Structures are given as structure tokens and as C-alpha cells.
Amino acid sequence: MSLKLRNIPFSPPDMSGLEANEVRDAILSGWITTGPRTKELEKIISEYVGTEKSVCLNSATAAMEMVLHILGVGPGDEVIVPAYTYTASASVTQHVGAKLVLVDSQEDSVEMDYDLLAEAITERTKVIMPVDLGGIVADYDKVYAIVEQKKHLFKPSNDLQKKIGRIIISADCAHSFGASRHGKMAGSIADFSSFSFHAVKNFTTAEGGAMTWILPFGGEIVPLDADYLPTVPKKEGETWDEMLYRLSQLFSLHGQNKDALAKTKLGAWEYDVIGPWYKCNMTDIMAALGLVQFERYPEMLDRRKAMIEKMDNAFSGLNVALLKHYGADWAGSGHLYMVRLLGKTREETNHVIEQMAEKGIATNVHYKPLPMMTAYKSLGFDIKDFPNAHNLFVNEVTLPLNTCMSDEDVDYVIENFCEIVSNSNTLANSAIIGQGDHFQKVSAIIK
Numbered sequence: 001m002s003l004k005l006r007n008i009p010f011s012p013p014d015m016s017g018l019e020a021n022e023v024r025d026a027i028l029s030g031w032i033t034t035g036p037r038t039k040e041l042e043k044i045i046s047e048y049v050g051t052e053k054s055v056c057l058n059s060a061t062a063a064m065e066m067v068l069h070i071l072g073v074g075p076g077d078e079v080i081v082p083a084y085t086y087t088a089s090a091s092v093t094q095h096v097g098a099k100l101v102l103v104d105s106q107e108d109s110v111e112m113d114y115d116l117l118a119e120a121i122t123e124r125t126k127v128i129m130p131v132d133l134g135g136i137v138a139d140y141d142k143v144y145a146i147v148e149q150k151k152h153l154f155k156p157s158n159d160l161q162k163k164i165g166r167i168i169i170s171a172d173c174a175h176s177f178g179a180s181r182h183g184k185m186a187g188s189i190a191d192f193s194s195f196s197f198h199a200v201k202n203f204t205t206a207e208g209g210a211m212t213w214i215l216p217f218g219g220e221i222v223p224l225d226a227d228y229l230p231t232v233p234k235k236e237g238e239t240w241d242e243m244l245y246r247l248s249q250l251f252s253l254h255g256q257n258k259d260a261l262a263k264t265k266l267g268a269w270e271y272d273v274i275g276p277w278y279k280c281n282m283t284d285i286m287a288a289l290g291l292v293q294f295e296r297y298p299e300m301l302d303r304r305k306a307m308i309e310k311m312d313n314a315f316s317g318l319n320v321a322l323l324k325h326y327g328a329d330w331a332g333s334g335h336l337y338m339v340r341l342l343g344k345t346r347e348e349t350n351h352v353i354e355q356m357a358e359k360g361i362a363t364n365v366h367y368k369p370l371p372m373m374t375a376y377k378s379l380g381f382d383i384k385d386f387p388n389a390h391n392l393f394v395n396e397v398t399l400p401l402n403t404c405m406s407d408e409d410v411d412y413v414i415e416n417f418c419e420i421v422s423n424s425n426t427l428a429n430s431a432i433i434g435q436g437d438h439f440q441k442v443s444a445i446i447k
């Protein structure tokens with residue numbers, strides 16, 4: 001290979017001088033923790049995704065756990081999560097003491113097997129947590145149809161659950177900020193959604209995340225005698241949306257009934273602690289990053305799309321399956337360039353990873369399924385029960401795809417990957433893995 005060695009990191013944060021300036025302004029503004037910039041970012045996010053409100057927190061994990069707290073999910077309840085995801089989707093169920101139920105993937109798709117999902121539902125199921133893997137919005141039409149169909153099994157344990165009236169859908173949108181499906185943005189599709197703004201994600205606040213929700217009764221007043229989280233006092237004339245927002249502030253800030261800003265008012269020192277709760281608020285320094293990233297985000301999404309199209313074309317002759325990121329009435333956020341090396345074992349795929357590393361190209365694997373991890377083995381899960389997730393894992397490699405890459409970097413990844421994979425291939429047979437049925441083979445590009 002004649003190309004000069006380059007160093008291509010997997011997912012460096014795309015930070016410009018604009019972010020640096022805004023962080024500097026935040027630092028010198030005299031207000032560095034949760035304050036005006038965080039509130040501004042919340043407003044921008046709800047406008048962007050199309051919800052009444054959003055809550056900025058310090059991670060997607062905090063947001064997903066917050067959803068369970070707000071719903072009053074805990075011991076005795078079951079939460080269903082795909083086996084093929086990152087630990088955070090599942091670990092939050094353990095934090096609230098609920099029972100984790102893992103579901104296998106579809107054959108050749110990163111989405112849950114929806115027949116198995118339906119079978120996994122019991123009278124104790126409270127929440128299903130689909131994952132928008134790689135930034136592609138999952139098939140929520142199917143998930144909504146299933147929870148409707150299983151409505152008769154649902155046993156609400158408080159008035160919020162009763163108003164929803166069926167199993168609640170809480171989406172792991174860690175990858176899908178900016179993605180859409182059937183004209184709706186991720187964040188306003190599932191009942192509750194959690195975004196991640198961690199440093200490796202498309203849109204970052206270093207650490208950070210946001211929770212959104214969309215409830216048809218969100219504008220209705222909560223009755224003062226509502227049977228809902230008895231330790232939280234109800235407020236006269238407060239809507240469900242307002243109450244959920246207030247609750248998330250309480251849960252994220254020690255259960256303190258005044259935030260730091262309110263306490264800075266002269267003479268207003270006194271506050272109460274309503275519950276012994278959590279600490280997971282976003283700071284204004286983080287929000288400063290988010291405000292600038294938001295300005296740049298449309299361009300960043302376009303750039304991802306252009307890179308993906310270029311890579312898809314370049315790889316069409318290889319014996320690989322590619323994740324399909326865009327369709328007629330949907331668009332992913334282009335978060336992960338996942339590739340499956342058809343017919344290869346994990347060892348052979350790891351060899352490709354090593355050869356890429358020798359060329360200075362960082363790759364990753366999304367994911368080693370949860371039942372293969374010690375923590376989940378200890379909970380009694382066995383990968384033998386998740387054959388499709390295991391099949392997805394054995395030949396998966398994720399190539400670098402980030403908005404710090406130049407055109408030359410993209411070409412360099414393409415040329416090296418083509419060379420390395422063709423040298424280990426005899427068969428040319430590629431496929432694009434599609435949405436809904438993610439790993440659907442598209443004959444047009446099968447060579």
C-alpha cells in the first residue's frame with residue numbers, strides 16, 4: 001500500500017473554537033452549574049425533537065434511570081431490554097431493583113425479535129426499552145402494537161401508570177439524536193426517550209444526556225389526591241408535564257426543593273429536602289458545549305451522511321453486510337458504521353481489526369452481547385439463549401466514522417479496509433442491512 005500511514009481515531013470529540021469560546025463565557029459568567037445555559041439547551045432540545053419539555057442530565061444512563069423512578073418502577077416489576085446493546089440500557093433496571101428480562105435479536109437485525117418480545121411480556125412487565133442502535137430509530141410501530149395487544153395483562157401500580165394504561169416504552173436513544181422515522185424525531189416517538197451526549201456520541205457535552213417524553217395527557221392537571229409517588233407533594237393546578245419536569249429536578253438534585261439559583265436570592269437560604277434522592281444534573285459548562293454543538297449539528301449530520309454514502313459505495317464489492325442508515329421515510333443519525341464480515345469468525349474478524357490497527361485505524365465492536373458479560377452472567381443469563389445476538393457479534397466490526405475525519409481520512413479507511421478484507425475473501429457478495437428488517441439484503445448491490 002502506497003498510502004502514507006495515518007492516525008484515524010475512532011470517535012474523537014468534534015470541538016471547534018466556538019465551543020471553547022462559549023465554555024469560556026460560561027466559566028466567566030459567574031454561573032457554572034445548572035442555570036440559564038442548561039435551561040436554554042432544554043428548550044432547544046424539546047423544540048428540535050417536538051416535545052413539550054426536556055430535561056438535561058449528566059448522562060443517558062441517568063435519564064434512563066430517571067424514567068424508571070418517575071414511573072415508580074421497582075421491585076416486583078419487570079423491564080424488557082434487548083440482549084444486543086450497551087450495559088447502560090440494562091444496568092438501570094438493577095439500580096431500581098426491577099427484574100431484567102433480556103430478549104434476543106432478530107436474525108440478521110440489530111433490533112429485538114418482536115415475536116420473542118411479545119412472548120416475554122408478563123403481568124409484571126412495566127417497561128420495554130428498545131435501543132436505536134447505530135442511530136437508527138427502532139420499529140416503534142411494532143412495539144406499540146405489541147403493548148396494545150398485551151394491554152389486558154398490564155397491572156398499573158400508580159396513577160401515572162394507570163393513565164398510560166399499558167406497558168410503557170422507554171427508548172434508549174443514546175445514538176439517535178437527530179434521527180427520524182415517519183416524520184417524527186427520535187425523542188418524540190417512544191413514551192420516554194433518553195439521549196446521550198457523551199464524548200463519543202455524534203453530539204456531545206463531554207458527559208451529558210437528556211430525557212424527553214410525549215404523553216397524550218401531558219397537559220392535564222394532576223389531581224391533588226393522585227395516587228402517585230406519595231413522598232412528592234402535589235401542586236395545585238400543575239399539569240403532568242410540569243410535574244414530571246419538577247420531579248426530575250428533585251430527583252437529580254438531592255430532593256432539594258430549591259435549586260442553587262433559587263438559593264442565591266438574598267435572604268432565601270431556607271430549603272427542604274423532600275427525599276434522599278440522586279445527583280445527576282447537567283452543568284452550564286456542559287450546556288455551553290451543547291448550545292454550540294446544536295448550531296453545528298445539521299452540518300455534522302450531513303457530513304456523516306456523505307461519508308456513509310461514500311463508504312457504502314466503496315464496499316459494495318466486498319463480502320460484507322452493511323447497516324442501512326437512510327430510507328424513504330426515515331433517516332438515522334449516522335452514528336455507527338457497523339460492518340459484518342460475512343462468513344467470518346470472531347477470530348478472523350479480530351485479525352482484520354489488528355491489521356486495521358497496524359495501519360493506524362481505530363475500530364470497535366458493537367456489541368459483545370450482554371449475556372457474555374460477567375455482570376449479566378452472574379444474573380443468570382447465558383449467551384446460548386441468544387443465538388441471533390451472538391451471530392451478530394461474531395463477525396461485527398465498526399469502522400471509524402466521525403466529523404473530525406477529512407476526505408483523505410475517509411479514503412484512507414476505505415482503501416485499507418478494502419485491501420485487508422479482499423485479501424481475506426474469495427467470495428464477493430455484499431449486502432446492505434436495512435431498517436426495520438435491519439440486515440435485509442438489498443439485491444441491487446449484491447455483486
Ligand SMILES: *Cc1c(COP(=O)(O)O)cnc(C)c1O
Nearest residue numbers: 059060061086088174196198209
Ligand atoms: C453511550 C450509550 C449509553 C450510555 O450513555 P451515557 O451518556 O454514557 O450514560 C447507553 N446506551 C447506549 C446504546 C450507548 O451507546
